[in-house]
Amino acid sequence: MATGYIGDIRRLVGHMPLILNTAGGILLNDKKQVLLNLRTDTHNWSLPGGYMEFGETFAQTCVREYKEDSGVDVEIVRPLKLFDEGIFTYPNGDKVQNVTQLFLVKKVGGGLLSAETDETIELDYFDFDQLPPLLNQQTEDMLAFAKDNV
Numbered sequence: 001m002a003t004g005y006i007g008d009i010r011r012l013v014g015h016m017p018l019i020l021n022t023a024g025g026i027l028l029n030d031k032k033q034v035l036l037n038l039r040t041d042t043h044n045w046s047l048p049g050g051y052m053e054f055g056e057t058f059a060q061t062c063v064r065e066y067k068e069d070s071g072v073d074v075e076i077v078r079p080l081k082l083f084d085e086g087i088f089t090y091p092n093g094d095k096v097q098n099v100t101q102l103f104l105v106k107k108v109g110g111g112l113l114s115a116e117t118d119e120t121i122e123l124d125y126f127d128f129d130q131l132p133p134l135l136n137q138q139t140e141d142m143l144a145f146a147k148d149n150v
Helices: 006-014 060-068 139-150
Strands: 018-026 035-040 050-051 072-083 087-089 096-108 122-125
Touching: 006 018, 006 050, 006 072, 018 060, 035 060, 050 060, 050 122, 060 096, 060 122, 072 139, 096 139
Parallel strands: 018 096
Antiparallel strands: 018 050, 035 122, 072 096, 087 096
C-alpha cells in the first residue's frame, strides 16, 4: 500500500484514474551508461524517481526519490523535458497519468543500494542502445530523449 501523500489520496479514491506529478533523473557513469532500477511492483526497469509529495518542487522530488530508489545522493544539473503523455495502470489496478519532469543529475554522495528494498530489486547501468524491459512508454520516451540530449 502506498504511503504518504499518494497513499492518503488512494485511500480516498481507490483505483480511480488520477493525474499525478512525478520527477526522475538521468545519471550517467563514465561510460555514458544510464542508471536504472528494477522495480519491485512491476519487475520492469525504470529511472530512479517517483511521485511528488505535497509542498515539494519537481527538483526536490527528484533528489529525494533518487536517494530512496538508488541510495545515491544527486544534485540537479539541469531540467531536460516535461513529459505529460503517460497513462499507466499498475498491477494493483491504480490508473495514473504521470506528468514527469526529467532532469539530468550528477552524483554528489551515497552509493548504490546493496540490498533489495520495498521499491528496488536491483540497480544497474545500461547503454542507451541496449536497454532492458522498461516500465512503460513514458520511460521509453524519456530515455530516447535523453539519448540525444545529454
